[in-house]
Amino acid sequence: MNLEMLPVHTQEIVNKANSVFLKHIGEDVLCLILHGSAVKGGVINGSSDLDLKLYVKDQLLKNGNLPAKLIFDIQRDLQSINYEPFNYIQCDVHNDHLPDGFIGPVPGSYVTVSGHLPVPEATHEQLKESAVVSLKELKTAPPFLMNLLDLGHERIDRTVRLMSTQLFPLLYQVVTLTEQDSIRVWNLPKTELVPLLPTTELQEIAADFFDQLTAYYVQKSDAKALILIETGVDFFIESKSWFERGYLLNKER
Structure with a gap:
């Protein structure tokens, strides 16, 4: 599945969020994917989130977190996005390798918004x-x-x-x-x-x-x-x- 197959409003939300991440993180962004009910279906109004995973270069993270100032700057720009009908936008940040016990995204259950997935898909x-x-x-x-x-x-x-x-x-x-x-x-x-x-x-x-x-x-x-x-x-x-x-x-x- 690709992003163009999703509802237009979902595409707009995701593309705007992607633009914010690229604006502030730039070349340190490895990949952004959309997953969850926005891709698979079964959205529950008021309950379902718009789920994103952002993969960035490891050098950008400290103890698994982005720098505080960068987080504030990203949040200021994200606040301009109308994310309805989703309850909110949820974005998890990862580097280019999977922690012990974790598995990658399931094939077919996600959409690549930008970049290339840096971790193996789940088997x-x-x-x-x-x-x-x-x-x-x-x-x-x-x-x-x-x-x-x-x-x-x-x-x-x-x-x-x-x-x-x-x-x-x-x-x-x-x-x-x-x-x-x-x-x-x-x-x-x-x-x-x-x-x-x-x-x-x-x-x-x-x-x-x-x-x-x-x-x-x-x-x-x-x-x-x-x-x-x-x-x-x-x-x-x-x-x-x-x-x-x-x-x-x-x-x-």
């Missing part, structure tokens, strides 16, 4: 291995639940966002372990993964989560947020149970 085997590791390490009561001891609309809204950012990759990881072609799985919109989940319980919980998430962003309330977060935890618990009692036991036979 089928890496996606399978990464899914196993993630499910082994999955905490069914994620640490961000402690935010619920705070009180305030912004705090619980933030917890909803944290739940989404952990549940969506988990959804892909579970389906990755049940399907033969993991590359194809990671190219699907997240909503299309629900019927591919390995148990009826997981399918029902995931469907409820998507319904509740959509309703929450139509009209937010703390009560809706709490129900949504509880449903997310149910998905974590059921995924862990399936992995330990279903997937691993079947692999050992």
